[in-house]
Structures are given as structure tokens and as C-alpha cells.
Amino acid sequence: MKTIKTALLSYGMSGKVFHAPFLEMHPGFELTGSWERSKKLIQQDYPDVKSYGSLEELLADDVDLVIVNTPVDTHYEYAKKVLEAGKHALVEKAFTTTVAQAEELDALAKQKGLKLAVFQNRRWDSDLKTVKQVLDQKVLGEIVEAEFRFDRYNPNLSPKAWKEDNNPGAGILMDLGSHLIDQALYLFGFPEAVFADIRRLRENSQVDDDFSIMLYYPDKRVKLHSGFFVREGVPAYTLHGRKGSFLKQRGDIQEDVLKTGQKPNLEDWGTEPEEKAGFLHTEHDGELFRGHIPTQQGNYYSLFDGLYKSITENIQEPVTAEDGIRVLKIIAAAQQSSAQRKVVDLGAV
Structure with a gap:
């Protein structure tokens, strides 16, 4: 089995929680180390890897893949150097x-x-995998309306300065909005137009921290929302079709479990509690169904496995650069829409 030598550009929360455990788990990856600017932490968890003192040192090493997991406003500069x-x-x-x-x-x-x-x-969250299964099975009929939400209750500013500085990569639209927009495009394709309302609600916030977006499709509307003042949650995924409805609260456990230091596996990983199962009310084959349905198992391992196969078999990446570009087009249109208080036609973007 070919080994993909992989390095991280930081070993903060994302490197420790979202990347290193899956690189360690996958037999095709070898974690070589991470660029660490001040705190030298990676060798506490992985004694045999390197702590690079600079990006140049990392890029000069025998590395095949680099994970750019630094603040958003550095992605372009660092990714360009990696590719070069x-x-x-x-x-x-x-x-x-x-x-x-x-x-x-x-x-x-x-x-x-x-x-x-x-x-x-x-x-690869359990929630979205379940939503996709419901759509693939066409048990709701033609979808006329969907709403995806990623809400939290946290009125305080983040202690991480780069998240609160008024820079082009900061704000909830770039952060949680990127997830919601990607999920909508993944399931429904690229819309015709966008309307958005982007706000700052936390005291002394310098960045956007609340947004509502409407994606216009010929046959449906898809609403996206994220904010920090939702103390009592509503369903994270709501789908209404001509035959029925599906409601699902956010239940994926992977991030919380990874933060405890638990290592992922291929057996029961990403299995969320039964009480968070989605609720389906529809008519199928002439019969009404109203009740909970099993949730799909989540596992971020699939993304890394897809990336491994992409590199070794020269096939398409699991999430392509084109996917990322389409998300950014929606973000740009949403910012324009909110500033001008009008619907933005994506044919003109």
C-alpha cells in the first residue's frame, strides 16, 4: 500500500481533533509532523513526528500532502506555496x-x-448523511422547501483573536456558513439567485455573527441560518416535499468525542444517540408513515479515504476545488445581497 506522507500547518484544535487522529487511523497516511510557531505540542501526542520551525523547513522535507489548517485569510498564501x-x-x-x-x-x-x-x-456528519438518504429514497416527493441551520448560544466574543479581527476570513458566514452552503450545494446543486441578511448582534463584535440566506431554485427554496443567540434549538434540517416532511436535530457526536481524546474506528464510530433520530411524516406506496427513522453513521474517515484514493488512483477529490469556488461565489453574492438589500442573480456573478 502506497504511503502518503502528510504534514499539518498547525497543531491547534483542528490539527489535534479533526486531522491527526484520522491520519493515524488510515493505513495509507503517515503523519510526518506539523509547523508549530510557539507551542510545541505535537510530539506530546505523536513522539515520532517532527515539529517544523518554519513553512520552508516543512516544504523542504519529504512530504507528499500538506493540510492547510490555518486561519482563513492565510489559506491562499500558504496553499499557493504548497502547490508551488x-x-x-x-x-x-x-x-x-x-x-x-x-x-x-x-x-x-x-x-x-x-x-x-x-x-x-x-x-460526513451523521445528520447530513441521513438527510441525503431521505432525499435519495425520494420518500418526500419533490422537495419544495428546505431549511438548514447551524445555531449556537454563545453571546461572548471568541478568545481567538483571528476569529474576531475584522479580516476577510473572519465571521460566521465564512465559518459555519461555509458548511451550510456546501451542504446545500452538495444536495441541491447551484442555485439561480441569492438573498441574504448578514448582521452583527454580539456586543462589540467586529465581524458578522448572524446570517439568513435564501437560495432560489426553479422548483424550491433553500433557507440557511446561523447565529449565536439560539438558546433553545430548532431542527437543524427541515425538508418539506409534495408527499411529506422530514425534521432532524443536530446530533452528530464526532467533534465532541474527538475533543475528549477518543480515537476513531470503523465499527461504531459516529453513532449518535437514538433519541436524536430524525422524524419522518410522509405517504409512501399509498400508506402514511409518521415516526422516527434510524440515523446513518457518521465518519470523517471517509473524507480521508477519498483523498487517499484521489492521490493514489488519480481520481476526483472527495471535495474539489470547484466545490470550494462555488461556495465562495454564494458567499460573495450573499455579502452583496445583504449590503444592497436585494436579490442577486448568480448568472451575473
Whole structure:
């Protein structure tokens, strides 16, 4: 089995929680180390790997794949250097801060014959996998309306300065919005138009922290919302079709379990509690059904396995640069829509 030597560009929460455990788990990856600027922590968890003192040192090493898991406003600069060094790249969301930056990286990767993927791990959440199953089974009939929400109750500013500084990569639209937009496009395709309302609600916030987006399709409307003032949650996924409805609260447990230090597996990993099962009310084959349905098992391992096969078999990345570009086009249109208080036609974007 070919080994893909992989390095991280930081070993904070994302490196420790979302990347290193799955690289360690997958037999095709070898974690070589991480660039660490101040705190030297990776060798506490992985004694045999390196703590690189600079990006140049990392890129000069025998590394095949680099995971760009730094603040969003650095993604373009670092991913470009990674590709120019002849390494494959996995870039966290949001892909870059502008469509033009993302398109340049995509062209560069193609020119050099390298793989460039976007880390949209929440396509492999138990919640979204269940929503996709319901859509694939067509038990709701033609979808006329859907609403996806990623809400929290946290009125306080983050202690992480880069999340609260007024820079192009900060704000809830770039952060949680990237997930919701990617999920909508993954399930329903690219819309015709966008309307958005983007706000700052927390005291002294310098970045957007609440948004509502409407995606216009010929046959349906898809609503997306995220904010920090939702103390009593509503369903994270609501789908209404011509035959029925499906409601699902957010229940994926992977992030919470990973934060405790537990290691992923291929058996019972990502199995959420039964009480969080989605509720289906529909008519199928002439009979009414109203009740809970089993939730699909979530596992971010599938993203890494897909990336491994993409590199070793030269097939499409699990989440492509083009996917990341489309998300950024929606973000740009949403920002324009909110600023001008009007619907933005995506044919003109």
C-alpha cells in the first residue's frame, strides 16, 4: 500500500481533533509532523513526528500532502506555496477569502498535476448523511422547501483573536456558513439567485455573527441560518416535499468525542444517540408513515479515504476545488445581497 506522507500547518484544535487522529487511523497516511510557531505540542501526542520551525523547513522535507489548517485569510498564501513546492493540498474551509484566489489555486494545481481538496468534513456528519438518504429514497416527493441551520448560544466574543479581527476570513458566514452552503450545494446543486441578511448582534463584535440566506431554485427554496443567540434549538434540517416532511436535530457526536481524546474506528464510530433520530411524516406506496427513522453513521474517515484514493488512483477529490469556488461565489453574492438589500442573480456573478 502506497504511503502518503502528510504534514499539518498547525497543531491547534483542528490539527489535534479533526486531522491527526484520522491520519493515524488510515493505513495509507503517515503523519510526518506539523509547523508549530510557539507551542510545541505535537510530539506530546505523536513522539515520532517532527515539529517544523518554519513553512520552508516543512516544504523542504519529504512530504507528499500538506493540510492547510490555518486561519482563513492565510489559506491562499500558504496553499499557493504548497502547490508551488509540488505537494498535494487539503485546505480547510472557507477555501480562500475570494473567488479569484480560489480559481488561481485551482488552475495552479491542475497545471502541476496535483490534487487540491477542500476540507468539508461535515458532509460526513451523521445528520447530513441521513438527510441525503431521505432525499435519495425520494420518500418526500419533490422537495419544495428546505431549511438548514447551524445555531449556537454563545453571546461572548471568541478568545481567538483571528476569529474576531475584522479580516476577510473572519465571521460566521465564512465559518459555519461555509458548511451550510456546501451542504446545500452538495444536495441541491447551484442555485439561480441569492438573498441574504448578514448582521452583527454580539456586543462589540467586529465581524458578522448572524446570517439568513435564501437560495432560489426553479422548483424550491433553500433557507440557511446561523447565529449565536439560539438558546433553545430548532431542527437543524427541515425538508418539506409534495408527499411529506422530514425534521432532524443536530446530533452528530464526532467533534465532541474527538475533543475528549477518543480515537476513531470503523465499527461504531459516529453513532449518535437514538433519541436524536430524525422524524419522518410522509405517504409512501399509498400508506402514511409518521415516526422516527434510524440515523446513518457518521465518519470523517471517509473524507480521508477519498483523498487517499484521489492521490493514489488519480481520481476526483472527495471535495474539489470547484466545490470550494462555488461556495465562495454564494458567499460573495450573499455579502452583496445583504449590503444592497436585494436579490442577486448568480448568472451575473
